[in-house]
Amino acid sequence: MEERGKIKTFQTAIRLPTGPQKHVRIMYLPTIAKEQLDTYVAELGRGLPTPQQPVVKRVEEEIKYGRELAEPNRRTLPLDLLQRARLADYQGNPTHPEAVDELFQREDQDIRDTLLTERSIVSQLHGFISGKALRARELHLYTLRSFEEQPNSFHIVSVEERIIHLSFYSNDIPLAVFCALVSTLTHDEQLTQLLLSEEGRRMLVKNLPLDLYSNLSVGRTRTRSRLLDLFELLQGIGVVTPLQLTESATPFLRCTPKNEHPSAFDVFTETWSPQSSINSPAYWRFNTEAPIHLWSISEDSPAFWKNMPIRTLEEAMAYWEDLCKVCIDREFAASITCPPTGMRPQGSLEATARSIRRKSSWKSSYDLSPIQQHYLNRFFNQSTGQTPLQDQDGGAATLERIAWVISAPLTVVTEWFRESHARYVHRIERAERKPRPKKAAKAEKAARRAAEEQQLVEKAANARAQREQDWQSLVQRLHPDPMDDMTAARIGRIRNLFMDSGTRADNKKWEREVSRALQDAKTAEETRLVTSQKKASTVVRPSSRPGVLSKAAPPSKGTALPARGPPPPVAAIAPGKSVAELIADQGPVRHQKKAKKRSKKAKEGKL
DNA sequence: CCGTCGCTAGTTCATGCAAT
Protein backbone atom coordinates (compact mmCIF):
# COMPACT_ATOMS: atom_id res chain seq x y z
CA MET A 1 0.00 0.00 0.00
CA GLU A 2 2.87 2.25 0.76
CA GLU A 3 4.32 1.69 -2.66
CA ARG A 4 1.03 2.53 -4.27
CA GLY A 5 0.77 5.70 -2.26
CA LYS A 6 -2.32 4.65 -0.31
CA ILE A 7 -0.61 5.13 2.99
CA LYS A 8 2.57 6.69 4.23
CA THR A 9 4.73 5.44 7.02
CA PHE A 10 7.65 6.61 9.01
CA GLN A 11 9.63 5.43 11.96
CA THR A 12 10.47 7.44 14.98
CA ALA A 13 11.53 6.69 18.49
CA ILE A 14 10.13 7.47 21.86
CA ARG A 15 12.12 7.35 25.01
CA LEU A 16 10.47 5.24 27.66
CA PRO A 17 10.48 6.46 31.22
CA THR A 18 12.78 3.64 32.10
CA GLY A 19 15.41 4.93 29.73
CA PRO A 20 15.53 2.91 26.54
CA GLN A 21 14.12 4.15 23.32
CA LYS A 22 11.27 2.42 21.68
CA HIS A 23 11.08 2.43 17.93
CA VAL A 24 7.62 2.90 16.54
CA ARG A 25 6.37 2.82 13.00
CA ILE A 26 3.52 5.12 12.27
CA MET A 27 1.22 4.61 9.33
CA TYR A 28 -1.18 7.25 8.16
CA LEU A 29 -3.30 8.28 5.24
CA PRO A 30 -1.68 10.73 2.85
CA THR A 31 -4.53 13.12 3.56
CA ILE A 32 -3.47 13.63 7.14
CA ALA A 33 -1.86 17.01 7.65
CA LYS A 34 1.56 17.33 9.14
CA GLU A 35 0.22 19.30 12.10
CA GLN A 36 -2.13 16.48 12.98
CA LEU A 37 0.68 14.00 12.79
CA ASP A 38 2.84 16.12 14.99
CA THR A 39 0.12 16.33 17.60
CA TYR A 40 -0.40 12.62 17.40
CA VAL A 41 3.24 11.76 17.88
CA ALA A 42 3.48 14.14 20.78
CA GLU A 43 0.41 12.53 22.35
CA LEU A 44 1.91 9.14 21.78
CA GLY A 45 4.95 10.17 23.74
CA ARG A 46 2.82 11.47 26.60
CA GLY A 47 0.61 8.44 26.46
CA LEU A 48 3.45 6.24 27.57
CA PRO A 49 3.84 6.14 31.31
CA THR A 50 5.50 9.29 32.65
CA PRO A 51 8.03 9.93 29.97
CA GLN A 52 11.06 11.94 31.01
CA GLN A 53 11.70 13.14 27.52
CA PRO A 54 8.39 13.06 25.71
CA VAL A 55 9.35 12.68 22.10
CA VAL A 56 12.79 12.55 20.72
CA LYS A 57 11.86 13.41 17.23
CA ARG A 58 9.04 15.62 16.11
CA VAL A 59 7.44 15.36 12.76
CA GLU A 60 8.50 18.75 11.53
CA GLU A 61 12.14 18.00 12.24
CA GLU A 62 12.86 16.43 8.92
CA ILE A 63 11.82 12.85 8.95
CA LYS A 64 12.68 10.43 6.28
CA TYR A 65 9.52 8.85 5.07
CA GLY A 66 9.37 5.34 3.83
CA ARG A 67 11.74 2.54 4.60
CA GLU A 68 14.74 4.48 5.63
CA LEU A 69 15.32 4.32 9.30
CA ALA A 70 15.35 7.72 10.88
CA GLU A 71 17.93 7.46 13.60
CA PRO A 72 16.83 9.62 16.47
CA ASN A 73 18.89 11.28 19.12
CA ARG A 74 21.79 11.99 16.83
CA ARG A 75 22.29 14.39 13.99
CA THR A 76 20.91 12.93 10.85
CA LEU A 77 23.72 10.56 10.32
CA PRO A 78 24.03 8.13 7.51
CA LEU A 79 23.17 5.12 9.56
CA ASP A 80 22.32 3.12 6.55
CA LEU A 81 25.59 4.26 5.04
CA LEU A 82 27.39 2.75 7.99
CA GLN A 83 25.46 -0.44 7.61
CA ARG A 84 26.45 -0.72 3.98
CA ALA A 85 30.00 0.29 4.74
CA ARG A 86 30.17 -2.45 7.36
CA LEU A 87 29.16 -5.16 4.98
CA ALA A 88 32.21 -7.14 4.15
CA ASP A 89 33.07 -10.44 2.63
CA TYR A 90 34.78 -13.28 4.42
CA GLN A 91 38.11 -11.54 4.15
CA GLY A 92 36.89 -8.33 5.64
CA ASN A 93 36.98 -6.55 2.32
CA PRO A 94 34.03 -4.23 2.05
CA THR A 95 31.33 -5.32 -0.34
CA HIS A 96 30.31 -1.70 -0.70
CA PRO A 97 33.58 0.18 -0.97
CA GLU A 98 31.74 3.22 -2.26
CA ALA A 99 29.84 3.41 1.00
CA VAL A 100 33.08 3.26 2.93
CA ASP A 101 34.51 6.05 0.82
CA GLU A 102 31.43 8.14 1.18
CA LEU A 103 31.44 7.71 4.92
CA PHE A 104 35.10 8.57 5.28
CA GLN A 105 34.75 11.70 3.22
CA ARG A 106 32.65 13.25 5.89
CA GLU A 107 33.88 15.42 8.71
CA ASP A 108 35.89 13.73 11.41
CA GLN A 109 33.19 14.42 13.96
CA ASP A 110 30.60 12.75 11.75
CA ILE A 111 32.79 9.73 11.16
CA ARG A 112 33.39 9.42 14.86
CA ASP A 113 29.71 9.72 15.69
CA THR A 114 28.80 7.21 13.04
CA LEU A 115 31.37 4.66 14.13
CA LEU A 116 30.16 5.10 17.67
CA THR A 117 26.84 3.61 16.68
CA GLU A 118 28.63 0.30 16.37
CA ARG A 119 28.29 -1.80 19.48
CA SER A 120 31.78 -3.15 19.75
CA ILE A 121 33.29 0.29 19.33
CA VAL A 122 31.17 2.09 21.86
CA SER A 123 31.38 -0.64 24.47
CA GLN A 124 35.14 -0.88 24.20
CA LEU A 125 35.41 2.88 24.38
CA HIS A 126 33.80 2.62 27.78
CA GLY A 127 36.14 -0.15 28.82
CA PHE A 128 34.09 -3.25 28.15
CA ILE A 129 36.04 -6.51 28.30
CA SER A 130 34.87 -8.38 25.25
CA GLY A 131 36.26 -11.80 26.18
CA LYS A 132 33.64 -13.55 28.24
CA ALA A 133 36.03 -15.61 30.33
CA LEU A 134 38.08 -12.54 31.13
CA ARG A 135 34.91 -10.72 32.05
CA ALA A 136 34.00 -13.50 34.44
CA ARG A 137 37.51 -13.30 35.85
CA GLU A 138 37.11 -9.59 36.45
CA LEU A 139 33.79 -10.17 38.18
CA HIS A 140 35.39 -12.79 40.38
CA LEU A 141 38.48 -10.81 41.28
CA TYR A 142 36.59 -7.60 41.90
CA THR A 143 34.16 -9.35 44.21
CA LEU A 144 36.98 -10.88 46.25
CA ARG A 145 38.46 -7.41 46.59
CA SER A 146 35.11 -6.10 47.74
CA PHE A 147 34.91 -8.65 50.53
CA GLU A 148 38.07 -7.07 51.88
CA GLU A 149 37.51 -3.45 51.01
CA GLN A 150 33.84 -2.81 51.55
CA PRO A 151 32.62 -5.49 53.94
CA ASN A 152 29.92 -3.14 55.16
CA SER A 153 28.12 -2.93 51.88
CA PHE A 154 24.45 -3.56 52.40
CA HIS A 155 24.52 -6.15 49.64
CA ILE A 156 27.31 -8.26 51.05
CA VAL A 157 25.52 -10.82 53.13
CA SER A 158 28.49 -12.40 54.82
CA VAL A 159 32.19 -11.78 54.43
CA GLU A 160 33.03 -14.92 56.43
CA GLU A 161 30.89 -17.16 54.27
CA ARG A 162 31.60 -15.07 51.16
CA ILE A 163 27.96 -14.57 50.27
CA ILE A 164 26.75 -11.68 48.17
CA HIS A 165 23.42 -10.54 46.79
CA LEU A 166 23.17 -9.86 43.08
CA SER A 167 21.99 -6.32 43.74
CA PHE A 168 25.54 -5.53 44.83
CA TYR A 169 26.44 -5.18 41.18
CA SER A 170 23.72 -2.64 40.56
CA ASN A 171 24.75 -0.47 43.47
CA ASP A 172 28.15 -0.78 44.99
CA ILE A 173 30.52 -1.32 42.10
CA PRO A 174 32.43 1.56 40.52
CA LEU A 175 31.38 2.87 37.14
CA ALA A 176 34.54 1.60 35.45
CA VAL A 177 33.97 -1.94 36.70
CA PHE A 178 30.36 -1.82 35.65
CA CYS A 179 31.31 -0.73 32.14
CA ALA A 180 33.93 -3.47 31.98
CA LEU A 181 31.35 -6.13 32.83
CA VAL A 182 28.24 -4.90 31.03
CA SER A 183 28.48 -3.63 27.49
CA THR A 184 27.08 -0.20 26.75
CA LEU A 185 24.91 0.00 23.68
CA THR A 186 24.87 3.67 22.85
CA HIS A 187 27.41 6.41 23.01
CA ASP A 188 27.05 8.85 25.85
CA GLU A 189 29.40 11.80 25.96
CA GLN A 190 28.70 12.34 29.64
CA LEU A 191 29.72 8.79 30.38
CA THR A 192 32.85 9.08 28.25
CA GLN A 193 33.90 12.22 30.10
CA LEU A 194 33.21 10.64 33.46
CA LEU A 195 35.34 7.64 32.60
CA LEU A 196 38.27 9.90 31.79
CA SER A 197 38.66 11.00 35.40
CA GLU A 198 39.78 8.73 38.18
CA GLU A 199 37.02 10.15 40.32
CA GLY A 200 34.41 9.31 37.72
CA ARG A 201 35.73 5.81 37.25
CA ARG A 202 35.47 5.16 40.98
CA MET A 203 32.01 6.56 41.36
CA LEU A 204 29.67 3.83 42.58
CA VAL A 205 26.90 3.18 40.13
CA LYS A 206 24.21 3.94 42.71
CA ASN A 207 25.58 7.47 42.93
CA LEU A 208 25.48 8.13 39.21
CA PRO A 209 23.43 11.03 37.87
CA LEU A 210 19.91 9.84 37.37
CA ASP A 211 19.84 10.10 33.60
CA LEU A 212 23.10 8.22 33.26
CA TYR A 213 21.91 5.56 35.67
CA SER A 214 18.86 5.20 33.53
CA ASN A 215 20.73 5.22 30.23
CA LEU A 216 23.02 2.48 31.44
CA SER A 217 19.95 0.56 32.55
CA VAL A 218 21.70 -0.28 35.76
CA GLY A 219 19.73 -2.85 37.66
CA ARG A 220 17.30 -3.64 34.90
CA THR A 221 16.71 -6.86 33.06
CA ARG A 222 19.38 -6.56 30.47
CA THR A 223 22.06 -5.83 33.03
CA ARG A 224 20.89 -8.65 35.23
CA SER A 225 20.99 -11.13 32.37
CA ARG A 226 24.44 -10.00 31.34
CA LEU A 227 25.68 -10.44 34.89
CA LEU A 228 23.89 -13.73 35.32
CA ASP A 229 25.59 -14.92 32.14
CA LEU A 230 28.87 -14.43 33.91
CA PHE A 231 27.65 -16.10 37.07
CA GLU A 232 26.48 -19.03 35.00
CA LEU A 233 29.97 -19.40 33.64
CA LEU A 234 31.54 -19.03 37.06
CA GLN A 235 29.18 -21.66 38.37
CA GLY A 236 30.11 -23.94 35.51
CA ILE A 237 33.76 -23.89 36.44
CA GLY A 238 33.03 -24.20 40.13
CA VAL A 239 34.06 -20.76 41.32
CA VAL A 240 30.66 -19.80 42.67
CA THR A 241 27.66 -21.63 44.06
CA PRO A 242 24.11 -20.33 43.72
CA LEU A 243 22.12 -20.26 46.93
CA GLN A 244 18.51 -20.21 47.96
CA LEU A 245 16.89 -19.46 51.29
CA THR A 246 15.95 -22.36 53.42
CA GLU A 247 13.89 -23.13 56.49
CA SER A 248 15.77 -26.34 56.98
CA ALA A 249 17.19 -27.15 60.35
CA THR A 250 20.36 -28.35 58.71
CA PRO A 251 21.12 -25.84 56.01
CA PHE A 252 24.01 -26.05 53.61
CA LEU A 253 25.46 -23.04 55.35
CA ARG A 254 24.58 -20.57 58.03
CA CYS A 255 25.93 -17.11 58.67
CA THR A 256 25.47 -14.34 61.18
CA PRO A 257 22.35 -12.37 60.31
CA LYS A 258 22.97 -9.04 58.64
CA ASN A 259 20.54 -6.35 57.54
CA GLU A 260 17.39 -7.98 56.24
CA HIS A 261 19.23 -10.82 54.57
CA PRO A 262 18.52 -14.43 55.47
CA SER A 263 21.11 -16.31 57.46
CA ALA A 264 20.55 -19.87 56.28
CA PHE A 265 21.02 -21.12 52.72
CA ASP A 266 20.84 -24.25 50.69
CA VAL A 267 22.35 -24.81 47.31
CA PHE A 268 20.07 -23.53 44.59
CA THR A 269 18.61 -26.52 42.81
CA GLU A 270 15.94 -25.21 40.46
CA THR A 271 16.82 -24.88 36.83
CA TRP A 272 17.29 -21.31 35.86
CA SER A 273 18.42 -19.24 32.94
CA PRO A 274 20.21 -15.92 32.91
CA GLN A 275 17.40 -14.52 30.79
CA SER A 276 14.74 -14.81 33.41
CA SER A 277 15.71 -12.79 36.40
CA ILE A 278 12.74 -13.88 38.48
CA ASN A 279 13.68 -17.54 38.71
CA SER A 280 17.39 -16.94 38.91
CA PRO A 281 19.41 -17.21 42.04
CA ALA A 282 20.01 -13.88 43.75
CA TYR A 283 22.40 -15.05 46.46
CA TRP A 284 25.76 -16.36 45.50
CA ARG A 285 28.60 -17.91 47.39
CA PHE A 286 32.17 -17.41 46.27
CA ASN A 287 33.94 -20.67 46.92
CA THR A 288 37.27 -21.00 48.66
CA GLU A 289 38.46 -23.68 46.32
CA ALA A 290 37.80 -24.49 42.70
CA PRO A 291 38.64 -27.40 40.42
CA ILE A 292 40.51 -27.14 37.17
CA HIS A 293 39.49 -29.41 34.34
CA LEU A 294 41.32 -29.85 31.09
CA TRP A 295 38.76 -28.05 28.98
CA SER A 296 40.80 -27.87 25.83
CA ILE A 297 41.06 -31.66 25.65
CA SER A 298 37.43 -32.60 25.84
CA GLU A 299 34.18 -30.75 25.57
CA ASP A 300 31.87 -33.36 27.09
CA SER A 301 33.98 -34.76 29.89
CA PRO A 302 37.08 -32.73 30.61
CA ALA A 303 39.44 -34.57 32.91
CA PHE A 304 39.90 -33.29 36.43
CA TRP A 305 43.39 -31.95 37.02
CA LYS A 306 43.48 -30.40 40.48
CA ASN A 307 41.79 -28.18 43.00
CA MET A 308 43.15 -24.75 43.64
CA PRO A 309 42.48 -22.40 46.52
CA ILE A 310 40.73 -19.18 45.60
CA ARG A 311 40.29 -17.63 48.99
CA THR A 312 42.51 -14.63 48.44
CA LEU A 313 42.95 -12.35 45.50
CA GLU A 314 46.43 -13.70 44.83
CA GLU A 315 45.22 -17.27 44.89
CA ALA A 316 42.41 -16.43 42.55
CA MET A 317 44.76 -14.79 40.10
CA ALA A 318 46.94 -17.89 40.07
CA TYR A 319 43.84 -19.99 39.55
CA TRP A 320 42.77 -17.99 36.51
CA GLU A 321 46.22 -18.20 35.02
CA ASP A 322 46.18 -21.99 35.13
CA LEU A 323 42.60 -22.14 33.97
CA CYS A 324 43.37 -20.01 30.94
CA LYS A 325 46.26 -22.28 30.00
CA VAL A 326 44.27 -25.50 30.11
CA CYS A 327 41.47 -23.90 28.16
CA ILE A 328 43.35 -22.63 25.15
CA ASP A 329 46.73 -24.32 25.19
CA ARG A 330 45.97 -27.83 24.03
CA GLU A 331 49.58 -28.86 24.04
CA PHE A 332 50.03 -27.80 27.63
CA ALA A 333 46.86 -29.55 28.71
CA ALA A 334 47.89 -32.75 26.93
CA SER A 335 51.18 -32.83 28.82
CA ILE A 336 49.42 -32.95 32.19
CA THR A 337 48.97 -36.24 33.97
CA CYS A 338 45.71 -36.27 35.84
CA PRO A 339 44.84 -38.07 39.07
CA PRO A 340 42.91 -41.29 38.44
CA THR A 341 39.77 -39.99 40.08
CA GLY A 342 38.20 -36.61 40.09
CA MET A 343 34.93 -34.78 40.09
CA ARG A 344 33.19 -33.94 36.92
CA PRO A 345 32.42 -30.29 36.42
CA GLN A 346 28.95 -29.28 37.52
CA GLY A 347 26.45 -26.92 36.06
CA SER A 348 25.52 -26.71 32.42
CA LEU A 349 28.53 -28.38 30.99
CA GLU A 350 28.02 -27.61 27.33
CA ALA A 351 27.42 -23.91 27.82
CA THR A 352 30.46 -23.61 30.04
CA ALA A 353 32.68 -25.53 27.70
CA ARG A 354 31.50 -23.51 24.72
CA SER A 355 32.32 -20.22 26.33
CA ILE A 356 35.53 -21.16 27.94
CA ARG A 357 37.17 -23.08 25.12
CA ARG A 358 36.84 -20.26 22.66
CA LYS A 359 39.99 -18.28 22.10
CA SER A 360 38.16 -15.01 21.81
CA SER A 361 36.88 -15.58 25.31
CA TRP A 362 40.40 -15.02 26.56
CA LYS A 363 41.44 -12.28 24.23
CA SER A 364 42.43 -9.27 26.24
CA SER A 365 43.59 -6.97 23.48
CA TYR A 366 41.45 -4.25 22.01
CA ASP A 367 39.29 -5.58 19.22
CA LEU A 368 39.44 -3.36 16.14
CA SER A 369 36.30 -3.73 14.10
CA PRO A 370 36.59 -4.01 10.30
CA ILE A 371 35.30 -0.50 9.77
CA GLN A 372 37.94 0.88 12.12
CA GLN A 373 40.60 -1.00 10.21
CA HIS A 374 39.32 0.39 6.95
CA TYR A 375 39.78 3.82 8.36
CA LEU A 376 43.30 3.02 9.54
CA ASN A 377 44.08 1.62 6.13
CA ARG A 378 43.54 5.03 4.63
CA PHE A 379 46.67 6.16 6.39
CA PHE A 380 48.73 3.19 5.33
CA ASN A 381 50.16 3.28 1.84
CA GLN A 382 50.25 -0.31 0.63
CA SER A 383 52.75 0.48 -2.10
CA THR A 384 55.31 2.38 -0.10
CA GLY A 385 54.68 1.08 3.40
CA GLN A 386 54.24 4.66 4.51
CA THR A 387 52.27 5.22 7.74
CA PRO A 388 52.01 8.26 9.99
CA LEU A 389 54.82 6.73 12.03
CA GLN A 390 57.19 7.42 9.15
CA ASP A 391 56.30 11.11 9.18
CA GLN A 392 59.12 13.40 10.19
CA ASP A 393 57.69 14.07 13.64
CA GLY A 394 56.58 10.49 14.13
CA GLY A 395 53.04 11.50 13.25
CA ALA A 396 52.01 12.09 16.85
CA ALA A 397 49.29 14.59 16.03
CA THR A 398 47.90 12.49 13.18
CA LEU A 399 47.85 9.37 15.31
CA GLU A 400 45.98 11.12 18.07
CA ARG A 401 43.47 12.45 15.63
CA ILE A 402 42.93 9.01 14.13
CA ALA A 403 42.56 7.47 17.56
CA TRP A 404 39.92 10.02 18.39
CA VAL A 405 38.00 9.54 15.16
CA ILE A 406 37.77 5.77 15.53
CA SER A 407 37.45 5.94 19.32
CA ALA A 408 40.29 3.50 19.86
CA PRO A 409 43.18 3.81 22.32
CA LEU A 410 46.19 5.64 20.94
CA THR A 411 48.42 2.69 21.77
CA VAL A 412 46.27 0.40 19.69
CA VAL A 413 46.39 2.74 16.73
CA THR A 414 50.15 3.15 17.00
CA GLU A 415 50.65 -0.57 17.30
CA TRP A 416 48.45 -1.23 14.27
CA PHE A 417 50.56 1.04 12.11
CA ARG A 418 53.75 -0.39 13.50
CA GLU A 419 52.63 -3.89 12.59
CA SER A 420 51.40 -2.85 9.17
CA HIS A 421 54.72 -1.26 8.40
CA ALA A 422 56.63 -4.26 9.75
CA ARG A 423 54.55 -6.58 7.58
CA TYR A 424 55.32 -4.42 4.58
CA VAL A 425 59.05 -4.47 5.28
CA HIS A 426 58.96 -8.21 5.81
CA ARG A 427 57.13 -8.68 2.54
CA ILE A 428 59.61 -6.59 0.60
CA GLU A 429 62.58 -8.34 2.15
CA ARG A 430 61.23 -11.73 1.35
CA ALA A 431 60.50 -10.72 -2.20
CA GLU A 432 64.00 -9.41 -2.66
CA ARG A 433 65.62 -12.43 -1.13
CA LYS A 434 63.92 -14.77 -3.45
CA PRO A 435 61.88 -13.34 -6.24
CA ARG A 436 59.64 -16.00 -7.67
CA PRO A 437 56.98 -15.81 -10.31
CA LYS A 438 54.32 -17.05 -7.96
CA LYS A 439 51.09 -15.48 -7.01
CA ALA A 440 52.37 -14.09 -3.74
CA ALA A 441 55.39 -12.63 -5.41
CA LYS A 442 53.22 -11.14 -8.06
CA ALA A 443 51.28 -9.16 -5.53
CA GLU A 444 54.48 -7.78 -4.11
CA LYS A 445 55.76 -6.98 -7.54
CA ALA A 446 52.58 -5.17 -8.34
CA ALA A 447 52.92 -3.21 -5.16
CA ARG A 448 56.46 -2.20 -5.96
CA ARG A 449 55.60 -1.42 -9.52
CA ALA A 450 52.80 0.82 -8.41
CA ALA A 451 55.26 2.61 -6.18
CA GLU A 452 57.76 2.99 -8.98
CA GLU A 453 55.11 4.22 -11.33
CA GLN A 454 54.05 6.74 -8.77
CA GLN A 455 57.60 7.96 -8.51
CA LEU A 456 57.90 8.16 -12.25
CA VAL A 457 54.75 10.16 -12.52
CA GLU A 458 55.98 12.59 -9.94
CA LYS A 459 59.38 12.82 -11.53
CA ALA A 460 57.85 13.44 -14.92
CA ALA A 461 55.59 16.09 -13.51
CA ASN A 462 58.54 17.85 -11.93
CA ALA A 463 60.60 17.63 -15.07
CA ARG A 464 57.75 18.98 -17.06
CA ALA A 465 57.25 21.88 -14.71
CA GLN A 466 60.94 22.70 -15.02
CA ARG A 467 60.77 22.45 -18.81
CA GLU A 468 57.77 24.72 -18.79
CA GLN A 469 59.74 27.32 -16.88
CA ASP A 470 62.65 27.03 -19.26
CA TRP A 471 60.31 27.64 -22.13
CA GLN A 472 58.72 30.63 -20.48
CA SER A 473 62.04 32.32 -19.86
CA LEU A 474 63.28 31.48 -23.34
CA VAL A 475 60.29 33.05 -25.03
CA GLN A 476 60.27 35.93 -22.63
CA ARG A 477 63.85 36.63 -23.52
CA LEU A 478 63.36 36.55 -27.28
CA HIS A 479 59.94 38.14 -27.46
CA PRO A 480 59.11 40.18 -24.39
CA ASP A 481 56.14 41.89 -26.01
CA PRO A 482 52.62 40.52 -26.35
CA MET A 483 52.27 38.27 -29.35
CA ASP A 484 49.66 38.23 -32.05
CA ASP A 485 47.74 35.08 -32.90
CA MET A 486 49.80 34.01 -35.82
CA THR A 487 53.06 34.40 -34.04
CA ALA A 488 51.65 32.48 -31.09
CA ALA A 489 50.68 29.71 -33.46
CA ARG A 490 54.16 29.42 -34.87
CA ILE A 491 55.73 29.52 -31.46
CA GLY A 492 53.20 26.99 -30.19
CA ARG A 493 54.43 24.33 -32.60
CA ILE A 494 57.93 24.76 -31.41
CA ARG A 495 56.79 24.72 -27.82
CA ASN A 496 55.27 21.27 -28.29
CA LEU A 497 58.50 20.01 -29.75
CA PHE A 498 60.43 21.66 -27.00
CA MET A 499 58.30 20.19 -24.26
CA ASP A 500 58.65 16.71 -25.66
CA SER A 501 62.34 16.93 -26.37
CA GLY A 502 63.20 16.30 -22.79
CA THR A 503 66.83 17.41 -22.69
CA ARG A 504 67.80 20.71 -21.25
CA ALA A 505 71.28 20.95 -22.73
CA ASP A 506 70.63 22.26 -26.23
CA ASN A 507 69.09 25.60 -25.40
CA LYS A 508 70.98 27.25 -28.23
CA LYS A 509 69.21 25.12 -30.79
CA TRP A 510 65.80 26.03 -29.39
CA GLU A 511 66.70 29.68 -29.29
CA ARG A 512 67.50 29.48 -32.98
CA GLU A 513 64.24 27.71 -33.67
CA VAL A 514 62.18 30.28 -31.80
CA SER A 515 64.03 33.17 -33.36
CA ARG A 516 63.45 31.76 -36.81
CA ALA A 517 59.76 31.29 -36.09
CA LEU A 518 59.47 34.78 -34.83
CA GLN A 519 61.24 36.02 -37.92
CA ASP A 520 58.95 33.96 -40.16
CA ALA A 521 55.93 35.34 -38.41
CA LYS A 522 57.21 38.82 -38.92
CA THR A 523 57.80 38.41 -42.67
CA ALA A 524 54.54 36.62 -43.10
CA GLU A 525 52.77 39.46 -41.40
CA GLU A 526 54.54 41.91 -43.63
CA THR A 527 53.66 40.18 -46.89
CA ARG A 528 50.13 39.67 -45.62
CA LEU A 529 49.54 36.48 -47.42
CA VAL A 530 45.85 35.97 -47.38
CA THR A 531 46.07 32.24 -47.18
CA SER A 532 48.39 32.17 -44.26
CA GLN A 533 46.27 34.72 -42.46
CA LYS A 534 43.21 32.57 -42.94
CA LYS A 535 45.01 29.50 -41.78
CA ALA A 536 46.44 31.20 -38.77
CA SER A 537 43.15 32.61 -37.63
CA THR A 538 41.37 29.30 -37.83
CA VAL A 539 44.09 27.42 -36.15
CA VAL A 540 44.73 29.88 -33.41
CA ARG A 541 41.20 30.66 -32.45
CA PRO A 542 41.33 28.87 -29.15
CA SER A 543 43.61 31.50 -27.73
CA SER A 544 42.79 34.71 -29.44
CA ARG A 545 44.06 36.84 -26.65
CA PRO A 546 47.49 38.19 -27.24
CA GLY A 547 49.92 37.94 -24.43
CA VAL A 548 48.50 34.76 -23.06
CA LEU A 549 51.87 33.10 -23.23
CA SER A 550 53.59 35.36 -20.77
CA LYS A 551 50.68 35.28 -18.36
CA ALA A 552 50.26 31.55 -18.25
CA ALA A 553 50.02 30.09 -14.79
CA PRO A 554 52.83 27.79 -13.81
CA PRO A 555 51.89 24.15 -14.04
CA SER A 556 50.79 22.75 -10.78
CA LYS A 557 52.90 20.06 -9.23
CA GLY A 558 51.63 16.53 -9.33
CA THR A 559 49.50 16.85 -12.43
CA ALA A 560 51.43 15.81 -15.44
CA LEU A 561 48.80 16.81 -17.92
CA PRO A 562 50.38 18.59 -20.86
CA ALA A 563 47.61 21.12 -21.28
CA ARG A 564 48.73 23.27 -18.37
CA GLY A 565 50.50 26.55 -18.94
CA PRO A 566 49.98 28.21 -22.27
CA PRO A 567 47.33 26.33 -24.17
CA PRO A 568 48.99 24.62 -27.09
CA PRO A 569 47.38 26.61 -29.85
CA VAL A 570 48.08 24.14 -32.59
CA ALA A 571 46.96 20.61 -33.05
CA ALA A 572 49.10 20.07 -36.08
CA ILE A 573 51.76 18.13 -34.28
CA ALA A 574 50.43 15.41 -32.10
CA PRO A 575 52.59 15.64 -29.04
CA GLY A 576 54.07 12.48 -27.69
CA LYS A 577 52.10 11.01 -24.88
CA SER A 578 53.08 12.02 -21.42
CA VAL A 579 54.09 9.41 -18.88
CA ALA A 580 50.86 9.96 -17.08
CA GLU A 581 48.88 9.29 -20.22
CA LEU A 582 50.82 6.18 -20.95
CA ILE A 583 50.17 4.90 -17.50
CA ALA A 584 46.54 5.83 -17.72
CA ASP A 585 46.32 3.87 -20.95
CA GLN A 586 47.32 0.75 -19.09
CA GLY A 587 44.13 0.89 -17.14
CA PRO A 588 43.60 1.23 -13.42
CA VAL A 589 46.36 0.26 -11.05
CA ARG A 590 46.03 -3.33 -10.10
CA HIS A 591 44.94 -3.95 -6.55
CA GLN A 592 47.53 -5.76 -4.58
CA LYS A 593 44.89 -7.69 -2.78
CA LYS A 594 42.72 -9.01 -5.47
CA ALA A 595 39.07 -9.18 -5.89
CA LYS A 596 39.39 -12.82 -6.44
CA LYS A 597 37.57 -15.67 -7.84
CA ARG A 598 34.88 -16.42 -5.45
CA SER A 599 32.50 -19.10 -6.28
CA LYS A 600 29.29 -17.91 -7.78
CA LYS A 601 27.34 -19.50 -5.03
CA ALA A 602 29.26 -17.70 -2.32
CA LYS A 603 28.76 -14.40 -4.04
CA GLU A 604 25.06 -14.83 -4.32
CA GLY A 605 24.86 -15.88 -0.76
CA LYS A 606 26.40 -12.64 0.38
CA LEU A 607 24.19 -10.43 -1.67
C1' DC B 1 55.71 -36.38 0.39
C1' DC B 2 54.21 -33.85 4.13
C1' DG B 3 53.28 -29.74 6.64
C1' DT B 4 51.65 -25.12 6.33
C1' DC B 5 48.90 -21.54 4.73
C1' DG B 6 44.99 -19.39 2.76
C1' DC B 7 40.39 -19.81 1.28
C1' DT B 8 35.69 -21.09 1.90
C1' DA B 9 31.26 -22.92 3.55
C1' DG B 10 28.66 -24.46 7.13
C1' DT B 11 27.58 -24.14 11.86
C1' DT B 12 27.15 -22.08 16.25
C1' DC B 13 26.86 -18.23 19.30
C1' DA B 14 25.68 -13.70 21.26
C1' DT B 15 22.58 -10.31 21.48
C1' DG B 16 19.03 -6.92 20.49
C1' DC B 17 14.31 -6.64 19.30
C1' DA B 18 9.49 -7.50 19.15
C1' DA B 19 5.56 -10.13 20.39
C1' DT B 20 3.18 -12.04 24.10
Next chain:
DNA sequence: ATTGCATGAACTAGCGACGG
Protein backbone atom coordinates in the same frame (compact mmCIF):
# COMPACT_ATOMS: atom_id res chain seq x y z
C1' DA C 1 8.96 -9.76 32.42
C1' DT C 2 9.58 -13.49 29.46
C1' DT C 3 10.30 -15.74 25.35
C1' DG C 4 11.17 -16.59 20.63
C1' DC C 5 13.21 -14.70 16.47
C1' DA C 6 16.47 -12.47 13.42
C1' DT C 7 20.95 -11.14 12.40
C1' DG C 8 25.72 -10.43 12.40
C1' DA C 9 30.00 -12.38 14.10
C1' DA C 10 33.05 -16.00 15.11
C1' DC C 11 34.64 -20.54 14.99
C1' DT C 12 35.85 -24.90 12.67
C1' DA C 13 36.74 -28.21 9.36
C1' DG C 14 37.75 -29.39 4.77
C1' DC C 15 40.07 -28.46 0.60
C1' DG C 16 43.68 -27.18 -2.53
C1' DA C 17 48.02 -24.81 -3.54
C1' DC C 18 52.51 -24.14 -2.35
C1' DG C 19 57.11 -24.81 -0.57
C1' DG C 20 60.74 -27.22 1.95
